[in-house]
Amino acid sequence: MSRLFAFGLGFSAQELASRLAAQGWSIAGTAREQPKISQLRDDGYEATQFTGDRRNSDLPRLLQGTTHLLHSIPPGPEGDPVLASYRNEIARLGALEWIGYLSTVGVYGDQHGSWVSEETVPKPNSPRTEARVQAEQAWLDFGEEIGVPVHVFRLAGIYGPGRSVFDKLAEGTARRINKDGQVFSRVHVEDIARVLEASIARPRAGAIYNVADDEPAAPGDVVAHAAKMMGVEPPPEIDFEDADLSPMARTFYQGSRRIGNALIKSELGVELRYPTFREGLVSLMPRETADR
Helix, strand or coil: CCEEEEECCCHHHHHHHHHHHCCCCEEEEEECCHHHHHHHHHCCCEEEECCCCCCCCCHHHHHCCCCEEEECCCCECCECHHHHHHHHHHHCCCCCCEEEEEEEHHHHCCCCCCEECCCCCCCCCCHHHHHHHHHHHHHHHHHHHHCCCEEEEEECEEEECCECHHHHHHHCCCCEEECCCCCECEEEHHHHHHHHHHHHHCCCCCEEEEECCCCCECHHHHHHHHHHHHCCCCCCEEEHHHCCCCHHHHHHCCCCCEECCHHHHHCCCCCCCCCCHHHHHHHHCCHHHHCC
């Protein structure tokens, strides 16, 4: 039986897990907090805690029988927590045939609005994205060492059910921050799962894929479009220099780039269900708005 183990069975990993479970796969994975673990177990998955170290003696047992390993936990100050904690156990998994590492398009840094492909040399512009580049390479090297194909997926901004601009508008937390020339790429969580499924069907050791939709856009444009769909006034524009942003949020505006996605189409044969944010927002429109 095929078995997926996800280090970090979160938003994107659960989308893949639900699709594979429907095909008869067994699913196991980790979460940091006990309520999340309980929820995963209620969903029929085997789940246990991983907080970045080896304190959980039950985790190696759940790894047994893994055929496909998905990793979505960001690196910490000491590097990749999974390799640091369970490198040997993973290396000994005799049935393992595919590893996927979920990274971020943030590794490209600031490209001044230019298009980037997988051939673009990473240009990390923060300790966080530098750590990502190092973690990517560590996993690619590990795959070569153990003879299992490792795939790196550089994800654009993720949105989907319960995690979209509609939710922020409803909560009153949506903001239209204007920074001249700033564009972001984004991707619906369902299309992430479609890319991962396609890679599982066509593994290629050392592959790196950009996972993004077809149309990068200024963040304020997406907010304004969603507000129009809801029939509400969009929040006022705020200049980036005047915006009260956390240091983490500010780093997202330090890089402007357009993410090219040609490889997932040409090599994996992926046809995006939500090629732009417009189709994605239609699928996520609140029911009370759609019923008007």
